[in-house]
Amino acid sequence: DAMVIQNPRYQVTQFGKPVTLSCSQTLNHNVMYWYQQKSSQAPKLLFHYYDKDFNNEADTPDNFQSRRPNTSFCFLDIRSPGLGDAAMYLCATSRDYGDYEQYFGPGTRLTVT
Amino acid sequence: DAKTTQPNSMESNEEEPVHLPCNHSTISGTDYIHWYRQLPSQGPEYVIHGLTSNVNNRMASLAIAEDRKSSTLILHRATLRDAAVYYCIPYQGAQKLVFGQGTRLTINP
Numbered sequence: 001d002a003m004v005i006q007n008p009r010y011q012v013t014q015f016g017k018p019v020t021l022s023c024s025q026t027l028n029h030n031v032m033y034w035y036q037q038k039s040s041q042a043p044k045l046l047f048h049y050y051d052k053d054f055n056n057e058a059d060t061p062d063n064f065q066s067r068r069p070n071t072s073f074c075f076l077d078i079r080s081p082g083l084g085d086a087a088m089y090l091c092a093t094s095r096d097y098g099d100y101e102q103y104f105g106p107g108t109r110l111t112v113t
Numbered sequence: 114d115a116k117t118t119q120p121n122s123m124e125s126n127e128e129e130p131v132h133l134p135c136n137h138s139t140i141s142g143t144d145y146i147h148w149y150r151q152l153p154s155q156g157p158e159y160v161i162h163g164l165t166s167n168v169n170n171r172m173a174s175l176a177i178a179e180d181r182k183s184s185t186l187i188l189h190r191a192t193l194r195d196a197a198v199y200y201c202i203p204y205q206g207a208q209k210l211v212f213g214q215g216t217r218l219t220i221n222p
Contacts, residue, residue: 004156033209042200042212043157055208090156097208099145104156 003027004105006091012111013081021076021108023091031097032074034066035090037107043090049074050097078110086112117201122217125191133186133216135201144203146177146184147210152197157212160186162204196220 005024013019023032031050035043046060049068063085065077078085088107094100118136125131137146147162161168161175163184168175174187188195200215 042214043151044212045209048208050208057209092156099162099204101159101162102149102157102210104158106154107156 001026004091004093004103006089006105006108008108009106010109010111012113013078014113015083016080019078019081019110021078021089021110023074023076023105024072025091025093025103026072027093027095027103028071029093029095029103030071031094031100032068033092033094033102034074034076035092037088037090039087046076081110081112083112086110117203117213119199119201119213119216121214122219124219124221126221127193128190131188131191131195131218131220133188133199133201133218134183135185136183137201137203138182140181140203142181146175146181147202147204148173148175148186149200149202149210149212150195150197151200151215152194157200160199191218191220193220193222 003026007022033048034046037043045057047056047066063079068074088109090107091105092102094102116139145162145164148160149157150160151157161170161173163175176185198215198217200212202210
């Protein structure tokens with residue numbers, strides 16, 4: 001039973017063409033996270049939501065934005081993808097902040113041509 | 114953020130125990146030690162966490178040094194499915210996990 005679902009699993013976009021990645025969860029968790037993982041690197045947090053409260057990491061480029069219209073869904077928008085944005089994008093959820101396990105989706109692999 | 118040091122890679126044989134070490138000498142007194150793993154082409158998954166006492170669950174055991182400056186994740190009988198990158202993460206209980214480079218574990222049949 002998939003708990004954190006990411007669509008699509010693979011996305012190809014052109015340089016500069018906006019792209020949206022989606023994440024949904026069936027866990028009814030308060031917190032949703034977006035991570036970026038480049039090849040052979042560890043996941044890096046981009047931003048996170050507690051309910052609708054948005055928290056941006058200081059070094060997340062302005063090119064990346066996010067929306068969370070309701071508890072279940074969260075979107076990652078890349079306004080003008082560059083070649084350097086090619087990566088795996090991981091969505092995760094947790095029940096709350098604090099000592100709670102994070103549940104990750106399978107990721108969306110983004111290719112920029 | 115507390116800094117961690119893990120071996121870049123380790124190798125073991127199937128059905129043998131595996132001990133994955135992590136040094137976290139700058140950990141604060143209230144940081145839990147979390148372990149996640151990432152199988153090839155998948156998102157990370159939670160393995161185990163602890164504060165001071167050793168912990169066991171169905172996946173693994175976590176042995177925490179008395180001074181909390183290091184910990185060891187123990188897989189009691191490794192299977193091929195355990196081949197993954199293992200991340201040790203001191204978790205500040207605030208808002209985020211900060212992943213280090215982790216240990217790439219290879220299991221030989």
